[in-house]
Amino acid sequence: MPHTVTGRFDDGSAYQVQVTGDADRPVVGSARAAALVELHAGRSIPLTPTGPLRVVAGEDEEAVLAMLRRYTDVVEKGA
Template sequence: MPHTVTGRFDDGSAYQVQVTGDADRPVVGSARAAALIELHTGESVPLNPLGPLRTVAGDDAETVLALLRRYTDVLENH
């Protein structure tokens, strides 16, 4: 089930994406957020501040969200 994430990049630019859970298109709505996911796919990311670590995959919404939280300021997640 897709859900919407609103956030800001380090430079203050806002974004809003739908996390799809689709390996071919993990997020829809921001080319910059999509590029961030593509850049870090295959890397390990903690699912929360204390772990566990999981490998970022486009079809794994949890890791996509964790990556967005790690590299951007997620303001709203619904």
């Protein structure tokens, strides 16, 4: 089931996406957030501030959510 995430980029622009778990289209709703996911694909990211590390991949919803939390200000995550 897709997660809905609402957040803000560093410049204050708001976004809302659905994290799909689909490798071809990991997020739907914001082209800018999709580009951010694509930019970080294949890089390791901690799932929590203390780890463990996971490689960002479109089909890995937890890694995509962790990447959004790290590089944007996530204000709301829903199921």
